[in-house]
Amino acid sequence: MTAAFKKCVFTIINISLLCCIISCDFSAKSTSLKATSKEPITIAVSNTPLSAPFFIAEKMGFFADNNLNVELVRLDGGVKCFNALINQQVDFATASETVVMFNSFERTDFSVIASFVESDNDVKLLSLTPDKYRQLNHIANARIGIVKGSASEFFLDSLLIMYNKAHLPIERIYLPQDQLIPALLNNKVDIISAWEPLGYMLSEHISQKPEIINSRGLYHLSFNLIGLKNTSVNKNRKLALLKAINDATVYIHTHPKQAQMILSQALNITPSQLQYSWDDYTFRLSLSNALFSNIQTQSQWAIDTQLVPKENQVDFRQVFDRQLLETFNNQEAGW
Amino acid sequence: MMLSKRLKLTAILCSILTLIVGLSLIQVHNYQQQIYRQLNYSMQLQLSIDSLRSQLWLYQEYTDKQGLVELNNRQAELAEKLSQDIDWDVQQKIIIQNLNRLNTNVRALINTQNSHHDTDVDDNVTLTAERLFKAKYSMVIEEMTEEMFNLHQLSIKHAKSKQQTLLWLVGLVLLVLTTLITVWSFMTLVRFRQGLYSLNQGMQALASGDLTSRIVFSDDDELSALASNFNNMKHSLTQITVKKDSLKQEVDRQTHKLIEQQDRLIFLAEHDELTGIYNRRAFIKKIDSAIARDLRSDDQAALLFIDLNKFKQINDTLGHSIGDEVIVTLAQRLLGNLRATDIVGRLGGDEFVVWLDLIAEPIDIDQKLTQLLNIIKQPINIGPHTLEVGASIGVSILPKHGLSSRELISAADTAMYQAKADNSIEYCYYAGDHGISTLASS
Numbered sequence: 007m008t009a010a011f012k013k014c015v016f017t018i019i020n021i022s023l024l025c026c027i028i029s030c031d032f033s034a035k036s037t038s039l040k041a042t043s044k045e046p047i048t049i050a051v052s053n054t055p056l057s058a059p060f061f062i063a064e065k066m067g068f069f070a071d072n073n074l075n076v077e078l079v080r081l082d083g084g085v086k087c088f089n090a091l092i093n094q095q096v097d098f099a100t101a102s103e104t105v106v107m108f109n110s111f112e113r114t115d116f117s118v119i120a121s122f123v124e125s126d127n128d129v130k131l132l133s134l135t136p137d138k139y140r141q142l143n144h145i146a147n148a149r150i151g152i153v154k155g156s157a158s159e160f161f162l163d164s165l166l167i168m169y170n171k172a173h174l175p176i177e178r179i180y181l182p183q184d185q186l187i188p189a190l191l192n193n194k195v196d197i198i199s200a201w202e203p204l205g206y207m208l209s210e211h212i213s214q215k216p217e218i219i220n221s222r223g224l225y226h227l228s229f230n231l232i233g234l235k236n237t238s239v240n241k242n243r244k245l246a247l248l249k250a251i252n253d254a255t256v257y258i259h260t261h262p263k264q265a266q267m268i269l270s271q272a273l274n275i276t277p278s279q280l281q282y283s284w285d286d287y288t289f290r291l292s293l294s295n296a297l298f299s300n301i302q303t304q305s306q307w308a309i310d311t312q313l314v315p316k317e318n319q320v321d322f323r324q325v326f327d328r329q330l331l332e333t334f335n336n337q338e339a340g341w
Numbered sequence: 342m343m344l345s346k347r348l349k350l351t352a353i354l355c356s357i358l359t360l361i362v363g364l365s366l367i368q369v370h371n372y373q374q375q376i377y378r379q380l381n382y383s384m385q386l387q388l389s390i391d392s393l394r395s396q397l398w399l400y401q402e403y404t405d406k407q408g409l410v411e412l413n414n415r416q417a418e419l420a421e422k423l424s425q426d427i428d429w430d431v432q433q434k435i436i437i438q439n440l441n442r443l444n445t446n447v448r449a450l451i452n453t454q455n456s457h458h459d460t461d462v463d464d465n466v467t468l469t470a471e472r473l474f475k476a477k478y479s480m481v482i483e484e485m486t487e488e489m490f491n492l493h494q495l496s497i498k499h500a501k502s503k504q505q506t507l508l509w510l511v512g513l514v515l516l517v518l519t520t521l522i523t524v525w526s527f528m529t530l531v532r533f534r535q536g537l538y539s540l541n542q543g544m545q546a547l548a549s550g551d552l553t554s555r556i557v558f559s560d561d562d563e564l565s566a567l568a569s570n571f572n573n574m575k576h577s578l579t580q581i582t583v584k585k586d587s588l589k590q591e592v593d594r595q596t597h598k599l600i601e602q603q604d605r606l607i608f609l610a611e612h613d614e615l616t617g618i619y620n621r622r623a624f625i626k627k628i629d630s631a632i633a634r635d636l637r638s639d640d641q642a643a644l645l646f647i648d649l650n651k652f653k654q655i656n657d658t659l660g661h662s663i664g665d666e667v668i669v670t671l672a673q674r675l676l677g678n679l680r681a682t683d684i685v686g687r688l689g690g691d692e693f694v695v696w697l698d699l700i701a702e703p704i705d706i707d708q709k710l711t712q713l714l715n716i717i718k719q720p721i722n723i724g725p726h727t728l729e730v731g732a733s734i735g736v737s738i739l740p741k742h743g744l745s746s747r748e749l750i751s752a753a754d755t756a757m758y759q760a761k762a763d764n765s766i767e768y769c770y771y772a773g774d775h776g777i778s779t780l781a782s783s
Contacts, residue, residue: 124484126442126446164473167466167469167470167473168450168453168454168470168473168474168477169453169456170456170466170467170470172466172469173466220449221449222445222446222449223442223445223446223447223448223449223450223481224449224450224453224477226480256432259431259432259435260431260432288439288442290439290488290491292484292487294483294484294486294487295479295480295483296479296480296481296483296484296487299476299479299480299483300476300480302476303473303476303477310469335494338494338498339494339497339498340498340501
C-alpha cells in the first residue's frame with residue numbers, strides 16, 4: 007500500500023511537470039503562430055561573404071522562426087542592390103556605406119536601418135611585387151588601378167592623406183572592378199586598390215601576400231540594410247527582420263564553422279577563400295555615429311574630389327532611421 | 342514499511358534537501374561572484390576606454406612626445422585589461438575580440454599619424470590629415486563604446502538568464518523535495534496515528550474484559566509487530582483463563598464426587614449393607630440421641646428386639662440369597678410401618694431392633710407390636726416360593742428398664758429370649774431378673 011502510494015505521488019509530480027512543459031511549449035508555439043504572415047519580403051543581397059547573416063538566416067530558418075517569408079534576390083555588388091531598391095523591385099537592399107553616401111546626394115527617400123557587418127581590412131593596395139612598395143614613398147610614379155568614385159578610390163586617397171603622401175605623383179588608372187586583376191597581370195598597372203575577394207584571387211597568383219602595406223584599421227567598410235521610407239513593410243515586420251538578422255549573427259558567433267560551411271555552399275566559394283578574410287569581419291547590428299562619421303568623411307572626400315556637385319549639401323541624419331534599431335535593442339534588453 | 346525505515350528515509354530526504362539548499366547557495370554565490378566580476382571588469386574596461394578617448398582628444402590638441410607616451414600607456418593599459426581571462430561566454434568573447442581589434446586599429450592610426458611628423462608638408466594637407474584622423478579616432482572610440490554597451494547588455498542578459506535558470510531549477514527541486522518530504526511525513530504520521538489508535542483500542546477492549554477481539558493490521562512495521570504480539574498475548578491469556586475455568590469445574594466435580602463418596606461412606610458406615618437400614622453402631626448412636634432428648638423431656642420410649650423364627654430353615658433349605666431377600670423384604674416392611682420419629686436397625690443375622698419414640702401409653706406399644714408381628718408374618722413371594730416367617734420380640738421401656746442404650750438393648754434382648762423360650766408368646770416385656778412383666782399370646 008505504501009509503495010503504491012509512493013508511486014502515485016511520483017506519478018502526480020511527473021504528470022504536473024509534463025503539463026508545465028507542454029503548456030509552456032504550447033504557449034510558445036501559440037505566440038509564434040500569432041504573428042504569422044506569409045506576404046513575402048524581398049531583399050536584394052550582394053553575393054559576398056559580407057551578406058552572411060542573410061544567407062545563414064535563410065538556411066537556418068531564422069526568417070521563418072520570426073514569421074517572415076523572406077525572398078533573397080542575389081545581385082553582384084551593393085550598387086545593383088541599391089538600384090533594385092530604388093526601382094522598387096525589392097523591399098530592402100544591402101549596400102556599403104559608400105553607396106549610401108553617393109546616393110544620399112541624389113535622394114533621401116531611403117533610410118539606413120542598420121549596419122550588420124564591418125570589416126577593417128576589406129580594401130587593400132595590392133601588387134604582384136608587394137616588396138617593392140613596402141615604403142609608401144616608393145609608390146611615386148606608380149600606375150595605380152582604381153574603380154572610380156568607389157571605396158577603392160576613397161581608400162587610396164585617405165591612405166595617401168594619412169601617410170602624408172598626397173603630394174606624391176601617381177598615375178591613376180580608372181578601371182571597372184572586373185578589369186583590375188587582368189590589368190595588373192598584364193602589367194598595365196603596378197598597383198591596384200581593390201576590395202575582397204580580389205586580394206584572395208591575387209594571392210592565388212603569387213607566393214606571398216599581395217598587400218603592399220598593412221592597412222588594417224585605416225578604412226572601415228560596412229554593409230548596411232537599407233529600405234525605402236515609403237514601404238509596405240510595417241514596423242513589426244521590420245523589427246522581426248532585425249531579430250532574424252540578429253539570430254543569424256548570434257549563430258555565426260556561436261557556430262563559426264557551421265556558418266562558414268553554409269556560406270561556402272551558398273556563395274559557391276572555397277572554404278579557403280572564405281577563411282582568407284573571415285577574421286576581418288565583425289558581424290553585429292549597429293547604427294552608431296561611427297557609421298555616420300564614416301559616411302560624412304567619405305562625403306567630404308567626394309566633394310573635395312568633385313565626384314559630387316559641391317553645392318549639394320547633404321544632411322545624412324535624413325537617411326538614418328535610428329529609431330527602429332533602438333526599439334529593437336530595447337526589446338532585446340527587455341526594457 | 343518499518344517505522345524506523347520510514348524515519349530513516351525522512352532523515353535521508355531532509356539531508357538531501359539540506360545538501361541541495363547548501364549547494365544551491367554555493368552555486369548562487371559563485372554565479373553572483375562571476376556576475377560581479379564581469380560587471381566590475383566591464384566597468385574597468387569602460388574607464389580605460391574613456392581614459393583612452395580623453396587621451397586621444399588631448400593628443401589631437403597637443404601632438405607631442407608626452408601626449409604620445411601617455412596615449413601609449415593608456416592603450417597598453419586597455420590591451421592589458423582586454424587580455425584578462427574572465428569567464429566570458431562565446432558572444433562576450435567575440436565582443437572582447439572586437440574591442441581588441443578596435444584597440445589595434447587605434448594603434449595603427451597612431452602609428453600612421455606618427456610616421457610623417459617630421460615631414461615637411463603644407464598646412465592645408467596637414468589639416469586635412471588631422472581632420473581625417475580625428476574622424477577615424479572618433480569612429481573607433483564610438484564603436485568601442487557601442488561594443489561596451491553590447492557587452493553590458495549581454496552580461497546583464499546572461500546574468501538574468503543564469504539567475505532565472507538557477508532560481509527555477511532550485512525552486513523546482515526544492516518544491517519537489519519538500520512536497521515529497523511533506524507527503525512522506527504525513528504518511529508516516531497517519532501510520533503512527535492509525536497504529537497507536539488500533540493498539541489503544543485493543544488495550545481498552547482487554548481492560549474491559551474482552552478476550553475474543555483482535556487488533557486488525559495490514560502493515561509490517563513495528564506497530565504491526567506490537568499489535569501482533571498483543572494479539573498473541575491476548576490469545577495466551579484467553580487460553581490461560583479457559584484452563585483456569587475448566588480446572589475450577591474439575592475441582593468442583595471432584596469435590597462433589599468426594600462429598601458423594603463421603604456421604605456414601607457415612608451411609609455405609611451407618612447402614613446395614615444388605616437392607617439399607619441402620620446397623621448396630623448407627624442404631625445405638627441414633628437411640629443415644631433420642632434417649633438424651635426423651636430424658637430431657639421426660640418422655641417414654643420402647644426398644645423392640647426382634648428375632649425371626651423359621652428363618653434358619655429357609656436359609657438352610659433355599660440358600661443364603663433367598664434368605665437375604667427375606668431379610669430385605671422384612672426390613673422394608675418394618676421401615677414402611679414406622680413413624681418418622683421411630684428408628685429401625687439390623688443387628689446382624691435375623692435380628693432387628695426398633696426404637697419407638699415418644700410413647701404416651703403402654704397400650705400403644707402393644708398395638709404397634711401386633712401391627713409389626715402381622716406384617717412380619719405376611720407371606721413373602723420370592724420367585725416360585727411363598728415364604729412365611731415369624732418373630733419373637735423382646736421389649737424394654739425407657740426409662741423404666743434402663744437409661745442407656747446398652748441397658749435397654751440388653752433388657753430387650755433378655756426379654757426376646759424369654760419370648761422365644763416360651764412358644765406361647767410372641768413378645769415379652771422386660772421384667773428384670775425376676776421374670777417377665779407382660780406376655781402376649783401367639
